[in-house]
Amino acid sequence: MSFFFDAFRGPLPPDAGGKAVGLRALKDAGFAVPPTWSLPASAVERLFENAGGALVLRRGARAAFLREARRLFGRRFPVLVRSSALDEDLPGSAAPGVYASLLAPTLESLPGSAAACAASARTPRALAYRALSGARGPARMGLLVQPWIEAEYGGVCTLYHKQRLVVELAPGGSAPVTAGRGARWRVVYDLAARKAVEETPGAPRAALEAAAAAALLVQRELYPRLNISVELLVDGGRATLLQARPLASGEGSRPLDMEAVYRRVLEMMESFGFKDGEWALSETPPVLAYNRLGLRRPLNETLEHFVVLLRPDGARRARTQDWILARSGGTDVTVFPPRGDREKQRRIAELSRDGLLFIFRHDEDANPVERRPFESGGRRFELPFAFVAAGFSREEAAFLRRRLDRASAFGLRERLEEEERCFRRVLSGLPAAPRGAYARRLKRLLGSQVRLGRRRRAIVDAFLRGPAGGTETRGIPLLPERRVVEGFAVTHADILRARWPSFIYAAHDLEPSFLHLLGRVRAVLVSRGALGSHAAALCSEFGVPLLVETRNLSRVRTGDWLRVDLSDGSVRAVRGRRR
Numbered sequence: 001m002s003f004f005f006d007a008f009r010g011p012l013p014p015d016a017g018g019k020a021v022g023l024r025a026l027k028d029a030g031f032a033v034p035p036t037w038s039l040p041a042s043a044v045e046r047l048f049e050n051a052g053g054a055l056v057l058r059r060g061a062r063a064a065f066l067r068e069a070r071r072l073f074g075r076r077f078p079v080l081v082r083s084s085a086l087d088e089d090l091p092g093s094a095a096p097g098v099y100a101s102l103l104a105p106t107l108e109s110l111p112g113s114a115a116a117c118a119a120s121a122r123t124p125r126a127l128a129y130r131a132l133s134g135a136r137g138p139a140r141m142g143l144l145v146q147p148w149i150e151a152e153y154g155g156v157c158t159l160y161h162k163q164r165l166v167v168e169l170a171p172g173g174s175a176p177v178t179a180g181r182g183a184r185w186r187v188v189y190d191l192a193a194r195k196a197v198e199e200t201p202g203a204p205r206a207a208l209e210a211a212a213a214a215a216l217l218v219q220r221e222l223y224p225r226l227n228i229s230v231e232l233l234v235d236g237g238r239a240t241l242l243q244a245r246p247l248a249s250g251e252g253s254r255p256l257d258m259e260a261v262y263r264r265v266l267e268m269m270e271s272f273g274f275k276d277g278e279w280a281l282s283e284t285p286p287v288l289a290y291n292r293l294g295l296r297r298p299l300n301e302t303l304e305h306f307v308v309l310l311r312p313d314g315a316r317r318a319r320t321q322d323w324i325l326a327r328s329g330g331t332d333v334t335v336f337p338p339r340g341d342r343e344k345q346r347r348i349a350e351l352s353r354d355g356l357l358f359i360f361r362h363d364e365d366a367n368p369v370e371r372r373p374f375e376s377g378g379r380r381f382e383l384p385f386a387f388v389a390a391g392f393s394r395e396e397a398a399f400l401r402r403r404l405d406r407a408s409a410f411g412l413r414e415r416l417e418e419e420e421r422c423f424r425r426v427l428s429g430l431p432a433a434p435r436g437a438y439a440r441r442l443k444r445l446l447g448s449q450v451r452l453g454r455r456r457r458a459i460v461d462a463f464l465r466g467p468a469g470g471t472e473t474r475g476i477p478l479l480p481e482r483r484v485v486e487g488f489a490v491t492h493a494d495i496l497r498a499r500w501p502s503f504i505y506a507a508h509d510l511e512p513s514f515l516h517l518l519g520r521v522r523a524v525l526v527s528r529g530a531l532g533s534h535a536a537a538l539c540s541e542f543g544v545p546l547l548v549e550t551r552n553l554s555r556v557r558t559g560d561w562l563r564v565d566l567s568d569g570s571v572r573a574v575r576g577r578r579r
Contacts, residue, residue, distance in 0.1 A: 001046075002043075002068065003039055003043045003046070003047060003064075003065055003068055004037045004038070004039060004043075004068055004069070004072055004145070005037065005038045005039075005040065005043075006036075006037060006038075007020050007023060007024055007027075007036040007037060007038045007144065008023075008024060008027045008033075008035075008036065012024050012038065013038065013040035013042070013043075013142075014040075015040040015041040015042050015086060015140065015142060016038045016040045016041075016084060016142050017038075017040070017041065017083075017084030017085055017086050017088070017141070017142030017143075017144075018084065018085065018086065018087070018088045018245075019082065019083065019084035019085075019088060019142075019144060019243060019245075020036070020038045020040075020084045020142060020144060022243065022244055022245065023036055023144070023241075023243070025222055025244075026218070026222070026241050026244055029218075029221045029222060031214070031217075031218065031221075031241050032238065032239065032240045032241065033240065033241050033242070034146045034147060034149055034240060034242070035146065035147060036144055036145070036146050037072060037144070037145045037146075038084065038142060038143070038144055039114070039142060039143040039144075039145070040142045041086060041140040041141060041142045043142075044114075044118050044140075044141055044142060044143055045140075046058070046061070047061050047065060047111075047114070048061075048114075048115055048118060054115075054119070055115040055116075055118055055119045056115065057111055057115070062111060065110075065111060066107060066108075066110070066111070069107060069110055069145075070107055073107070073145075073147070076147045077104065077105060077106055077107060077148075078103055078104060078105040078106070078148045079103075079104050079110065079145050079146060079147055079148060080101060080102075080103055080104075080145070080146045080147075080148055081101065081102050081103075081104055081110070081113045081114050081117045081143055081144070081145055082101040082117070082143065082144040082145075082146065083099030083100055083101060083117055083118075083120060083121070083141060083142075083143065083144075084141070084142035084143060084144050085099055085121055085126075085139070085140070085141050085142065086140045086141075086142065087130055087139070088245075099117075099120045099121065099126060099141070100116060100117045100119075100120035101117065102116055102117050103148070104145075110145075114143055114145075117141075117143055118141045118143060120141070121139040121140070121141035122139060126139065127139065146242075149233055149240065150235075151172070151233035151234060151235040151240070152171065152172075152204075152207065152234060152235045152236070153169045153170065153171060153172070153204065153207045153211075153233070153234040153235070154169070154170055154172060154231075154232070154233050154234075155167060155168055155169040155170065155183070155207075155211050155231075155232055155233075155234060156168050156183070156229060156230070156231050156232075157211050157212065157214070157215035157229070157230040157232070158227075158228075158229050158230075159215050159216065159219050159227060159228050159229075159230070164188055164189065164190065164191065165188070165189040165191055165212055165215060165216065166186065166187075166188050166189075167186070167187050167188075167189070167208050167211050167212050167215070168183035168185070168186050169183060169184065169185045169186075169203070169204065169207055169208065169211065169234070170183050170184050170185075171184060184200070185199075185200040185202070185203035185204065185208070186198070186199075186200050186203075187199040187200065187203055187208050187212075189212060206237050207234040207237070210234050210237050210238065210239045211230075211232055211234055211239055213239075214230065214232055214239035214241065215228070215230040215232075218230055218241070218244045220417065220418065220421055221421075222244065223244070223246050224297075224414075224418050226246040227246070228244055228245065228246050229243075229244070229245050230243070230244045230245075231243040231244075255296035255297070256296050256297050256303075257376070258290045258296060259374045259375065259376040260376045260377065261306075261356060262281075262374050262376065262381075262383045263374070263376040263377055263379060263381065264351065264356065265281060265306060265308070265383065266381055266383060268347055268348075268351065268358075269308070271343075271347060272321075272337070272344060272347075273317065273321070274310075274314055274317060275313075275317075276384075277311065277313060277384075278310065278311055278313045278314030278317060279308055279309060279310050279311060279314045279384070280308075280309045280311065280363070280367075280369045280384040280385055280386040281306065281307070281308060281309070281383060281384065281385050281386070282306075282307035282308070282309050282361070282385075282386055282387070282388055283385050283386065283387045284303070284304070284305075284306075284307055285418070285419040285422045285423065286303040286304065286422075287303065287306070287385070288387070288422060288423075288426055289422045289426075291372065291385065292425075292426045292429065293422070293425055293426065293429070295422075304357075305357045305358060305359045305511070306356065306357065306358050306359070307358075307359045307360075307361055307388075308358055308359070308360045308361070309361050309362075309363035309367070309386050309388065310335060310360060310361065310362050310363060311363050311366055311369075312363075312364075312366055314363075315335075315362045315363075315364075318335055318360075318362075321337075321338065321341070322338045322340075323335045323336060323337055323338060323360075324336040324337075324338060324339075325362070333361060333362035333364065334359065334360065334361055334362075335360045335361065335362055336360065336515065336538065337360070337515070339515060339518075339542065345515060345516045346516075348513050348515065348516065349513075349516045351513065352496065352511070352513035352514060353496055356513075357511050357513040358513055363386065363388070365388075367386040367387065367388055368386065368437055368438050368441055369384045369385065369386050369438075370384070370385050370386075370436075370438035371383070371384050371385075372385065387438075387441070387442055387445065389445045389448060389449060390449065390452060391452070392452050392455055392456060397455070397456075397459060400456065400459055400460075401459055401463070404459075404460065404463045409460050409463050409464050412456075412460050413457060413460045413461065413464070416453050416456055416457045416460065417457070419449075419453055420450055420453045420454070420457075423446045423449050423450050423453070424450060426442075426446060427443065427446045427447065427450075430442065430443045472551070472552065472570070473550065473551065473552045473553060473555060473556065473570075473571040473572075473573065474550065474551055474552075474568075474569050474570050474571060475525055475526075475547030475548055475550030475551070475553075475569040475571065476547060476548050476550075476569050477545070477546070477547055477566050477567070477568075477569050478539065478545075478546040478547070478548055479545070479546070479566075480566060480567055481545070481566040481567065482566070482567050483566055483567075484563055484564065484565050484566065485504065485522050485523040485545055485563075485564045485566060486504075486522075486561065486562065486563050486564070487500075487502060487503050487504040487522045487523070487561070487562060488500045488503045488504065488558075488559060488560070488561060488562070489503065489504050489505075489506050489556050489557065489558055489559065489560040489561075489562045489573070490503045490504070490505055490506070490558050491505075491506050491507060491556065491557065491558045492506075492507035492508065492511075493558070494558040495507070495511075495514060495517065498517075498520070498558075500520075501520060502520050502521070502522050503520060503521065503522065504521070504522050504523045504524075504525065504562050504564060505517075505521050505523075505524045505525070506524075506525040506526075506550075506553055506556045506562075507525075507526060507527075507553075508526060508527050508553075509526050509527075509535055510524050510526060510535035510538055510539070515538060518538065518542050518544060521544055522544075522545070523544065523545040523546070523547070523564050523566075524539055524544055524545070524546045524547070525546075525547045525550045525553060525556070525562075525564065525571065526546070526547070526548055526550060526553075527550050527551075527553045527554075535548065545564070545566055547564065547566075547569050547571070550569070550571070555573070556571070556573055557573075560573040560574065561573070561574040562574075
């Protein structure tokens with residue numbers, strides 16, 4: 001029975017550990033990583049036993065272990081033995097510096113190095129970390145073995161994706177690459193301004209740029225919404241990645257189970273009475289990324305919205321059920337389940353509490369549909385998908401310029417870059433002459449969507465290069481009134497946890513999925529606008545005061561006491577007030 005598994009060939013053992021999983025993901029995404037062999041936790045447990053508090057080789061295991069290691073590594077020594085605990089390098093479980101990495105200079109020293117590395121799972125520091133992170137069960141440790149690599153520089157890049165990229169380098173190989181300790185050069189990049197704001201004199205420019213480019217690419221490919229730390233080697237301007245760990249991001253950042261999501265979409269539409277052929281799920285960029293590339297968002301994020309397209313027969317059925325219709329120019333018609341239908345509202349509220357938000361649109365153009373099979377919860381089913389090409393008029397461009405502030409501009413640029421990357425990867429994966437009408441249409445439309453995204457991004461980039469806006473929070477009243485509305489603010493992130501019986505909602509837009517909460521909302525402040533927006537349609541329907549195109553809304557925090565003047569759109573926040 002083998003102890004070692006090639007980490008990049010064949011299925012990875014389920015107990016290989018978080019670091020092994022991360023390296024496999026890097027390799028599969030096309031990054032340069034060292035050859036790596038995994039000793040999964042089960043192999044480590046077969047190899048060592050606890051004797052008086054120390055890990056020692058089990059009787060008879062040494063010869064078999066060394067024989068297999070000699071066959072695999074030959075003269076590649078020294079090798080690096082690295083931890084791959086089942087609790088480390090997972091979203092929300094970064095564990096930097098908790099577990100050991102040890103050098104084995106010779107074949108004979110390999111068992112001792114492996115034992116010491118495995119024993120680091122039982123140190124007071126590791127046990128305290130597991131307790132704080134809420135880990136359950138025994139501490140299990142997988143190991144990785146990699147050849148020692150000589151390089152000009154070793155470094156750590158810490159990427160705070162909404163603020164800063166910090167690159168730390170030291171001369172030599174991987175020895176200095178431990179959470180930035182011993183770094184000789186340090187540079188801090190301002191990602192919004194796209195320039196270095198702090199730099200150690202004499203830093204090797206080419207190596208810094210290679211490290212920064214690798215870290216940014218890792219985030220965009222594998223962790224688009226998480227802060228990450230990347231350990232790497234740089235030699236001759238080429239980066240070799242040793243590790244990419246998401247920094248702690250809280251509970252619920254596991255990958256979203258898309259098959260289960262699709263099953264719930266189907267069950268929702270069935271419960272609403274819609275039949276096969278009456279609707280389709282729009283392949284928005286996040287959905288497209290999963291269907292075509294297998295990429296999943298973290299569980300603690302929504303996919304912005306799932307867009308359900310009601311085809312002509314579905315639209316007719318919606319009209320018989322008195323769904324609310326709101327037209328936003330052209331053929332863009334949004335429909336809302338009737339507020340009086342408590343069963344539909346209950347269903348949507350349940351889904352929204354799980355982070356699944358929905359927009360329903362009337363698909364007047366009857367876009368082509370492609371059906372795909374899935375299985376979840378013991379049920380096999382097919383789900384229909386349609387791809388709707390977006391447009392971008394001069395009016396929309398002007399509206400975009402009006403609503404931007406520094407925080408929203410940076411977030412929007414990040415999302416646009418992510419969408420373009422998704423479109424490009426899907427496009428490159430389609431054959432030159434795709435089979436089927438759906439694939440041919442997708443290939444034709446994706447190029448135009450890339451160009452449209454660049455036009456939007458040019459507006460955002462121009463804004464970020466310009467001077468910062470003022471500090472006043474002010475919007476445009478949809479229906480001006482000579483009165484002031486007061487109440488506690490609740491932002492988008494806290495809407496499902498709002499504890500006040502009534503409040504003022506402040507967000508980019510008002511989600512249709514939050515329709516069931518409108519009875520508690522005194523006023524709505526949104527950074528977008530237009531008469532055809534979701535917020536305008538809902539607030540007009542139910543008589544809720546609304547400010548659109550509200551500048552500097554990102555300064556409002558949940559719990560602020562707000563005074564909203566509906567005559568001029570001014571918003572005054574009083575921090576820390578309690579009632």
